[in-house]
Amino acid sequence: MAKHLLEVIDLDVFYGDAPAVREVSFHVDENRVVALVGSNGAGKSTLLKTISGLVRPKKGEILFLGEPFGHLRPEEVTELGLSHVPEGRRLFARLSVRENLELGAFPARGRPRLKESMDRAFTLFPVLRKRIHQPAGSLSGGEQQMLTIARALMAKPVLLMLDEPSLGLAPVVVRLMFEIIETLHREGVSILLVEQNVHQTLRMADFAYVLQTGRITLRGEGADLLENSDFQRAYLGMIG
Amino acid sequence: MTFFPSTSVFLQILVNGILYGSMYGIAAIGLSLIFGSMQIIFIAQGTVMILAAYFTFWLFQLTGLDPIACLLLCVPVFLGLGWILYRGLFLRVAAAGKNPSLLLAFGLMVLLESLMSILWTPNQRAINTTYTALGFDLGPLKISFTRLMAFAVSLAATGMVFLFMRRTLWGKAVRAASEDMEAAALLGISPRRVGSLAFAIGLALAGVAGVAVALTYPFDPYSGFIFSLKALIAVAFGGLGSVVGAFLGGVLLGVIEGMGSYIISGGWADAISYGAFLLVLMFRPEGLFGRPAT
Numbered sequence: 001m002a003k004h005l006l007e008v009i010d011l012d013v014f015y016g017d018a019p020a021v022r023e024v025s026f027h028v029d030e031n032r033v034v035a036l037v038g039s040n041g042a043g044k045s046t047l048l049k050t051i052s053g054l055v056r057p058k059k060g061e062i063l064f065l066g067e068p069f070g071h072l073r074p075e076e077v078t079e080l081g082l083s084h085v086p087e088g089r090r091l092f093a094r095l096s097v098r099e100n101l102e103l104g105a106f107p108a109r110g111r112p113r114l115k116e117s118m119d120r121a122f123t124l125f126p127v128l129r130k131r132i133h134q135p136a137g138s139l140s141g142g143e144q145q146m147l148t149i150a151r152a153l154m155a156k157p158v159l160l161m162l163d164e165p166s167l168g169l170a171p172v173v174v175r176l177m178f179e180i181i182e183t184l185h186r187e188g189v190s191i192l193l194v195e196q197n198v199h200q201t202l203r204m205a206d207f208a209y210v211l212q213t214g215r216i217t218l219r220g221e222g223a224d225l226l227e228n229s230d231f232q233r234a235y236l237g238m239i240g
Numbered sequence: 241m242t243f244f245p246s247t248s249v250f251l252q253i254l255v256n257g258i259l260y261g262s263m264y265g266i267a268a269i270g271l272s273l274i275f276g277s278m279q280i281i282f283i284a285q286g287t288v289m290i291l292a293a294y295f296t297f298w299l300f301q302l303t304g305l306d307p308i309a310c311l312l313l314c315v316p317v318f319l320g321l322g323w324i325l326y327r328g329l330f331l332r333v334a335a336a337g338k339n340p341s342l343l344l345a346f347g348l349m350v351l352l353e354s355l356m357s358i359l360w361t362p363n364q365r366a367i368n369t370t371y372t373a374l375g376f377d378l379g380p381l382k383i384s385f386t387r388l389m390a391f392a393v394s395l396a397a398t399g400m401v402f403l404f405m406r407r408t409l410w411g412k413a414v415r416a417a418s419e420d421m422e423a424a425a426l427l428g429i430s431p432r433r434v435g436s437l438a439f440a441i442g443l444a445l446a447g448v449a450g451v452a453v454a455l456t457y458p459f460d461p462y463s464g465f466i467f468s469l470k471a472l473i474a475v476a477f478g479g480l481g482s483v484v485g486a487f488l489g490g491v492l493l494g495v496i497e498g499m500g501s502y503i504i505s506g507g508w509a510d511a512i513s514y515g516a517f518l519l520v521l522m523f524r525p526e527g528l529f530g531r532p533a534t
Contacts, residue, residue, distance in 0.1 A: 090422070103424070106413060
């Protein structure tokens, strides 16, 4: 049996006594875009934080490349090739664009290829080259989102987890963001995408899981889910 | 020159203030670095300075080692002390929150003060080198050789920390982590390593400041606390998170104190600095030199 790139088995996460994620199992295979969709508070971000080690699970297992790593700290997870782009950009506002990118290559897996990765970042996001010496805090919202993705790519991740990359961006920038995700996908980066922008996400995703109050309630190929009547009732009516 | 009898008196007070303030400046850089990684005011900073001053004093008394040469020993010793204190004490306590860390820093200050006064008595000490009384004239100004040395040492320490923070990957990591520790961890930057580094450099700067104090002024085991307060004021002047800002804040504080003491009275020096501190906090909480925080 071929191993999954990332496999989450029967995961429970609590904030104090409050359950945030219940009995969640899912996987991401190599070179796939897998989406987690669901409304606010469904547990999507918690799930990503648990995978990247920011939050400890109460129960369950997380396997990356077949190895369990539920006990690792965030910096160790990143070192293994799993990069998490958290919600809300989280740039170092006072550091320059270049410094933000350099720190993206902090892990040993990214450091030797700093120059090459920097060139690639500027090919993907030409606008960043023009801003290279500016403090990250002076960039527009769209540019900041590009920089967070570019920064995460500097570590040469095998799997990129993106939390709401389109949040708070103008429609034209949202479209650009999805194009970039497609480009990364074509280049062979596997992606776990959390989004509220359900339509665009499902059209692009190879596979998707729907999370509702901490549990996975539906799963399927992106395009199929869009056709699924349960899913339409639950989400598209609301969002439509 | 309404307040001063002549320009040369004004210049003399200005120069003395700058030279003295540079010691506040390096203590302040340390305070700001530690605040960046632990989010607490390391209230023992000044007391660690005094510990370094004793270190310098005793090495000079017992072996005749020149205070300036003592720097070469002091910096690695206090770097190491910082590393050990962070790994052994603060890292464990930090997990419990900021208040326990603050209490720990306070406890460390009291412990050091008591230890120093038991071991070395509460009497004031001062180093008397062959060049302590040396001074030279610069036009109408009289410059003390030791104060000028202390200033040069402070300036060099500031420059080195500045270059470290700007040019090296670890320095950039320390700056990044002071902005957003969690985001830094997600990039693979280990919070405990960055924390150890910031704390160790912070204490090494206290070490440098201690040598500068020993070189220029008398001190006793309890002189540290006031330096911690002055360093805090300097940080508020300079704006948190800026190496150069903290140094300039210290220099400015030295000048304000010097001028204030001359115009009003020496007894008012502390009241004047705290007054300036309150004014800055009220009207420019982001610091005097920086842009408003974004």
